[in-house]
Amino acid sequence: MNHDDLDRLLGDAFDARARAAVPDSTAPPAPRFADAAAADAAATDLAATVLAATDGAAIDHAATGHGAPVLPATRRRRARWVAPLSAAAAVVAAVGIGVAVANSGHGGSSGPAASSGSTSAFRADPGAKPVHISTLNDDGATYGVAMPVVAYFTGARVTDGRGLQAATTVTVNDRPIEAAWYFEPSSAGKGPLEAHLRPQNYWPAHSAIHVSIAARGISAGKDLGYDDDLSVDFKTGAQTVVVVDSTAHKLYVNIDGKNKLTCSVALGAPASPTRRGTKVIMNKQRKVQLTGPSGTTAKQYDEPVSYAQRLTYDGEYLLAAPWDTALHRGGKPANTSSGSTLLTTADAKKLYSYTAIGDPVKYSNATGPAMQLGAGFGDWNVLWSTWLTGGAVRTH
């Protein structure tokens, strides 16, 4: 038996044994580490409640405790891991919000602290320059649970986000939920700044989301005022989370807690590695003409591609790669792409049928640079405490 035969035999034998023992269909049990985390989170919540109560600020704890009950594990993790200093800062910030609401005449006794604040403090001056708001999101659409509400501004550059934040109310199935705007230079190229609205964790699945922006006459900064009111109504579908394990070359699709698909993928080549972090499906195209790779002297492509799902503005996609013969043969995938995630045509078709615009795609261990907010819908890579600062302009 020659060496190559033995290599292959050994690899195949290990693979067959491992898969027979632990089939893809086996669901992982609840992790043991979650027990320890739950105890820690309870302690943190208690501390926050006590602090809030002693400060006299009536924070509706529903806003922070039950507002977005999507991923309890995520909440526990945060509670467990924030460094002592930032934890204290977060509590102070929460108390501060409560006080602001109380001072503004609402009494702070009901509703989510951050999104139902009075707007009376943010009236635009007469003669203010108009800023017009429009949103990317379609009314009546059904999106994945990670879909941000994206607002574009025309007319002038917003210089203060507090008015917009105070004018915005968000409900999930008619229950208020805390959500916050974050401003950034517009990656979509629509005006100087765009703003994204999201709750701390993903939107609850299978829910009706109502976003009311009563911004007409509200200040967008000194001598600036919004000229429109608008609302966005959309639904969330299943909680569909796509996880790409770059080490194992695997993609997993989890829908409402059940693993629906496990398949092999190839990622970006060493010279053009796939970004690390959480991305969001921005667009789905059954067929699309792609050119690439850009920025290299490598052979240029101009090819029709099937089942393409966009993850970044500069062109990372999930897509069918019929040209990747190793992938289709079932061999060990080689990372050859320009940053996109390559699937077999059959797998790409299945994935396409499972996903919606707004579904998160997590690349926890990809080798590329960290996913930036503006590279796509990179919203979920920003810590909530950072998010609440408002980004390019202040919101609180």
Add this chain to the structure above:
Amino acid sequence: MAVWRLVGVDTDGGSAVPAIEPVDVRALYDSHWHQLVRLAVLLVDDVASAEDVVQDAFVALHRNADKLRDPAAAVGYLRTSVMNLSRSVLRRRGVARKHLKVAEPEATAGADHDVLLRDEHRAALVAVRTLPRHQREVLVLRYWSGLSEREIAQTLGISTGAVKSAASRGMATLARVLGSNGFGGTR
């Protein structure tokens, strides 16, 4: 960075530099559970022990998560934990066997799964089980996890020279054993 580009799309990237969160242990658990249990199975042979090993590895990671910021490093950490914990399982089993003289669990463990396998695969696995522990570890990491010699050395905390010699000795033994039982040349 070279990436696929949709014709005509403006690629004016954002300038915000958000903070990256600490390692997401839950996400790693969801994405790596199968992979790590399989790795452990190839070392300890039975699924129940393998699942235990992986749970313990994640508890250890969770305790240290605030010190780890790089998910790639976290995966390496998990893999090393699985190797060490699997070794402990085998050691405990060895002790129990010595003192209790019970039927060896690993002699039959995996047999239920092995019957589903092709003859040549079964023969290869039986042969691998006869190898010294560190040779088996190196071969599993090399041919199943697909790690490089350097990565194996890091995972096991040994030199690349030691990895090379363990791999070549293990392979020599397997070639001899498997070459003589009629499975050579079947592929």
